[in-house]
Amino acid sequence: MTSTLRAVARHLLPEQPYFRLLRATKRMYYAGTARQCPVCGGGFRRFLPAGLDLPLFREKNIVGGGRAPEVVCPGCWSLNRERLLLLYLRAKTRIFAGPTTLLHIAPEPGLSKILSRTPTIRYVSTDLGRGNVMVRSDVTQLPIRDQSCDAVICCHVLEHVIDDVAGMREICRVLRPGGWAILQVPIALSEAQTLEDLSVTSPEGRERLYGQSDHVRLYGRDYRDRLEAAGFRVELYRYGSDLGRDALARHGVLADEDIHICYRDVGAPQ
Numbered sequence: 001m002t003s004t005l006r007a008v009a010r011h012l013l014p015e016q017p018y019f020r021l022l023r024a025t026k027r028m029y030y031a032g033t034a035r036q037c038p039v040c041g042g043g044f045r046r047f048l049p050a051g052l053d054l055p056l057f058r059e060k061n062i063v064g065g066g067r068a069p070e071v072v073c074p075g076c077w078s079l080n081r082e083r084l085l086l087l088y089l090r091a092k093t094r095i096f097a098g099p100t101t102l103l104h105i106a107p108e109p110g111l112s113k114i115l116s117r118t119p120t121i122r123y124v125s126t127d128l129g130r131g132n133v134m135v136r137s138d139v140t141q142l143p144i145r146d147q148s149c150d151a152v153i154c155c156h157v158l159e160h161v162i163d164d165v166a167g168m169r170e171i172c173r174v175l176r177p178g179g180w181a182i183l184q185v186p187i188a189l190s191e192a193q194t195l196e197d198l199s200v201t202s203p204e205g206r207e208r209l210y211g212q213s214d215h216v217r218l219y220g221r222d223y224r225d226r227l228e229a230a231g232f233r234v235e236l237y238r239y240g241s242d243l244g245r246d247a248l249a250r251h252g253v254l255a256d257e258d259i260h261i262c263y264r265d266v267g268a269p270q
């Protein structure tokens with residue numbers, strides 16, 4: 001859709017129909033076979049670029065942030081990290097095979113649709129700000145019983161939370177012993193220590209320090225230590241590198257994104 005057509009459509013249509021039209025147009029324009037989205041099942045010529053182009057992302061080698069050429073699916077607008085997560089969940093977990101109580105925090109729309117419609121999954125979604133979730137809550141104070149979830153998915157949330165350790169502990173609390181959580185955040189691979197200055201509160205200052213105006217820290221390679229201090233046993237799995245070059249390109253996912261699988265072990269101290 002050209003910018004002129006976009007302007008006319010925006011002027012003529014209310015927001016929802018406008019976005020539906022924009023999506024349908026992009027889906028048709030980018031239709032093809034070189035790329036395949038695991039979230040919507042669509043075939044495309046390519047995925048779409050997205051992200052901020054700041055020097056910080058390159059200087060600090062931040063995985064899960066910055067501008068990249070193939071990020072967004074033209075069919076469902078899923079992001080590369082959402083596609084990687086779905087591929088992982090399908091291939092490496094049993095949530096699609098057996099009964100699973102799953103809490104999805106700040107749910108990605110495409111993934112949420114799939115998980116909530118899966119018969120084996122008792123699905124609960126929650127978010128602090130959005131209205132289209134089942135429970136409105138803060139990750140540091142989840143209105144959910146102790147040890148009632150088999151699994152939790154919470155991606156790109158903790159970097160927004162002032163007391164992230166309280167959020168990690170809260171997720172650990174609601175997991176049953178033996179349960180697991182996937183807790184993804186942007187990580188600066190060049191940094192051993194997490195960069196956090198709580199005296200910086202302005203959007204400009206946060207963007208300069210962390211790469212995004214609503215982030216309150218930039219995690220370093222010690223992210224795993226923070227998770228373990230909150231009570232988890234953590235395994236890192238660079239699943240993208242297992243997929244091979246062809247599948248990486250076809251699904252538009254990153255090779256160097258570690259999936260943080262956080263277990264609440266049976267008998268772990270709480």
Ligand SMILES: [Zn+2]
Binds near residue numbers: 039042073075076
């Ligand atoms: Zn898609």
